């Protein structure tokens with residue numbers, strides 16, 4: 295006898311049976327808003343432990359643009375590191391000077407830092423480099439993201455050191471990490487491929503940590519939405535020049551059809567990094583003669599870029 299097939303029963307949270315807000319596919323499960331929050335917090339705490347990202351006495355500068363990833367990072371670190379404990383937070387926002395974009399994100403960042411009672415410093419490109427990004431880019435718009443990225447790293451290191459930080463935390467998520475692996479492969483940049491690790495980078499003046507590096511972007515977006523914290527902000531006008539945009543859409547498609555693709559890509563890179571431990575890739579690491587940061591020549595890429603932009 296043929297069994298009658300009815301509609302599928304509505305999905306339930308795999309932990310408590312309540313209506314779910316998200317389906318996670320690696321491994322496959324549904325989670326309600328509460329269990330997404332606790333699951334996420336637990337996984338971020340595990341990433342921090344596994345990679346020994348924090349130490350007693352640390353002062354963590356959080357790179358806080360006011361966008362969704364850095365908002366989630368600040369909220370989760372604030373929950374994981376209660377005030378009065380021996381690890382403190384300071385939020386750092388960089389104002390690159392992008393007309394029609396940055397002012398809204400800065401207002402949103404100020405609002406959240408104040409709400410959480412977290413110290414907040416704002417540093418602008420024009421204070422540090424004498425010009426804002428729009429002016430620095432005149433005629434070089436197609437290089438916007440690489441110039442912006444290099445200068446922002448410099449500005450963040452500077453502001454974090456000024457704030458007395460011992461480490462710099464950034465909101466890079468699993469999608470960002472997987473995209474970076476693929477972009478470095480597409481550029482054939484092996485030294486950068488194995489250098490862009492999520493563990494504290496002790497070669498630099500200020501070690502960088504990425505507590506969200508194992509969290510998919512979709513989860514961050516849903517977590518913020520169900521907690522009423524999703525920053526609804528304009529998009530940077532230079533996004534269209536980014537190589538990352540094309541890589542992102544292709545990787546998202548692979549992840550949908552083959553769940554776990556992004557995690558496997560990052561894990562493959564980690565294995566390569568371990569296999570190459572101790573192997574010298576690119577030039578020997580020295581100190582930049584102008585700013586003292588680690589580099590592979592006499593003057594670092596950032597200082598060379600700044601000199602050429604200001605000529």
Ligand code: SF4
Pocket residue numbers: 438439440442443530531532533536
């Ligand atoms: Fe900078 Fe590019 Fe991001 Fe705009 S999209 S803030 S130019 S890195």
Ligand code: ZN
Pocket residue numbers: 582583584585586587593594595596597598
């Ligand atoms: Zn330098």
